[in-house]
Amino acid sequence: MLRTVYFDHNATTPLHPGLMSLVPDWLKDWGNPSSIHWAGRGPKALLRDARSQVARLIGCEPLELIFTSGGSEANNLAIKGLLPERPVGGRDQILISAVEHPSVRKTAEFMITRGYRVEILPVNREGELDVDRFDDLLSEKTALVSVMLANNETGHLFPVARLAEQARLKGARIHCDAVQALGKIPINVKTLGVDAATFSGHKFYALKGCGALYVRKGLSLSTQIHGGGQERGRRAGTENALAIASLGYMCTQADRIFTEALRLRQLRDHLEKRILSEIADVQVTGGSGTRLPNTSNMTLKGVDGETLLMNLDVHGFAVSTGAACSSGNPEPSPVLLAMGLTRAEAQTSLRLSLGWGNSHEQVEEFVDVLKATVQRLRGFQHGAEQFYGV
Numbered sequence: 369m370l371r372t373v374y375f376d377h378n379a380t381t382p383l384h385p386g387l388m389s390l391v392p393d394w395l396k397d398w399g400n401p402s403s404i405h406w407a408g409r410g411p412k413a414l415l416r417d418a419r420s421q422v423a424r425l426i427g428c429e430p431l432e433l434i435f436t437s438g439g440s441e442a443n444n445l446a447i448k449g450l451l452p453e454r455p456v457g458g459r460d461q462i463l464i465s466a467v468e469h470p471s472v473r474k475t476a477e478f479m480i481t482r483g484y485r486v487e488i489l490p491v492n493r494e495g496e497l498d499v500d501r502f503d504d505l506l507s508e509k510t511a512l513v514s515v516m517l518a519n520n521e522t523g524h525l526f527p528v529a530r531l532a533e534q535a536r537l538k539g540a541r542i543h544c545d546a547v548q549a550l551g552k553i554p555i556n557v558k559t560l561g562v563d564a565a566t567f568s569g570h571k572f573y574a575l576k577g578c579g580a581l582y583v584r585k586g587l588s589l590s591t592q593i594h595g596g597g598q599e600r601g602r603r604a605g606t607e608n609a610l611a612i613a614s615l616g617y618m619c620t621q622a623d624r625i626f627t628e629a630l631r632l633r634q635l636r637d638h639l640e641k642r643i644l645s646e647i648a649d650v651q652v653t654g655g656s657g658t659r660l661p662n663t664s665n666m667t668l669k670g671v672d673g674e675t676l677l678m679n680l681d682v683h684g685f686a687v688s689t690g691a692a693c694s695s696g697n698p699e700p701s702p703v704l705l706a707m708g709l710t711r712a713e714a715q716t717s718l719r720l721s722l723g724w725g726n727s728h729e730q731v732e733e734f735v736d737v738l739k740a741t742v743q744r745l746r747g748f749q750h751g752a753e754q755f756y757g758v
């Protein structure tokens with residue numbers, strides 16, 4: 369039987385097995401959650417329960433949550449919705465990191481058309497944010513800071529609580545894209561001290577098509593999708609009750625998040641240790657920084673990332689060379705370039721993101737296959753160089 373091993377959990381996660389039996393039951397609640405007759409009661413209850421479950425996991429009140437179609441929409445809503453239509457009182461600066469997801473970066477850039485300025489916070493070779501630069505740039509002119517909690521490509525964690533404290537002192541709003549952190553590390557939005565935070569269901573073993581935006585109580589948020597009065601008028605459109613219920617269910621798994629974080633860290637560290645000791649010329653990108661427990665990003669000298677990915681796929685291993693959303697894009701990862709890797713280095717990158725279903729045996733098998741594949745590809749490369757005299 370063909371082996372299928374999935375090491376691409378930062379792109380999306382498989383559905384949690386516990387949901388396989390729950391989803392058919394929820395399908396019976398097909399009504400519109402806004403209906404006040406009997407058909408609306410079931411889906412309305414699904415939404416209510418999910419809202420409490422998500423709120424409990426991330427430490428907010430249920431009504432501080434707005435359900436969306438996913439992380440991208442929640443990031444759009446946060447940035448466009450928290451900022452006034454035009455800058456007010458000279459507050460026209462938006463600060464983002466150099467490694468934000470396109471749904472943050474491009475939304476911030478869009479705000480230039482509304483009179484805002486975007487300033488980029490650099491990261492170093494280890495993926496660490498330049499906090500001194502943040503302190504320099506932050507001022508009474510800052511309208512919004514948007515910095516992710518965990519990077520999708522390297523897993524690097526940013527000091528969001530510290531940034532939030534500084535931002536508050538200057539009267540700026542702070543938003544955090546926590547899509548990659550949910551389910552991988554414990555999160556508490558109040559401890560982080562942010563005004564808004566983004567989450568996505570499909571990165572956390574739930575169904576695709578739902579996300580959530582936390583917005584601190586009392587903040588004004590302008591709606592971006594106009595229509596019905598769903599989500600207390602903050603996001604129109606009939607809710608995807610099934611997907612939202614699946615996210616709610618996943619948020620009841622707090623203990624598992626904790627135990628998996630410990631297990632996956634050991635597994636990831638073992639994986640890196642074996643690769644570094646058995647394959648020459650490999651470097652872990654951002655390995656010395658604080659990272660998500662499941663993510664490993666590395667460069668393998670002389671090995672084209674796309675070619676490696678396809679060769680590993682033949683053996684049943686699903687991995688990534690960059691963010692999934694930019695697949696099909698031959699350009700090297702902007703995140704790695706922002707960290708100071710050259711284009712050539714970035715093109716040799718491999719991202720492994722482990723998840724709840726992965727085992728020690730899978731990791732052992734993977735390293736064996738990777739070792740042989742890299743040896744073969746480097747052999748071809750060497751042969752070609754000899755043949756063409758390059």
Ligand SMILES: Cc1ncc(COP(=O)(O)O)c(C=O)c1O
Nearest residue numbers: 438439440469520545547548568
């Ligand atoms: C850090 C980060 N933010 C936002 C998103 C977008 O989330 P969604 O796919 O739910 O729109 C992603 C998806 O890759 C992500 O990794």
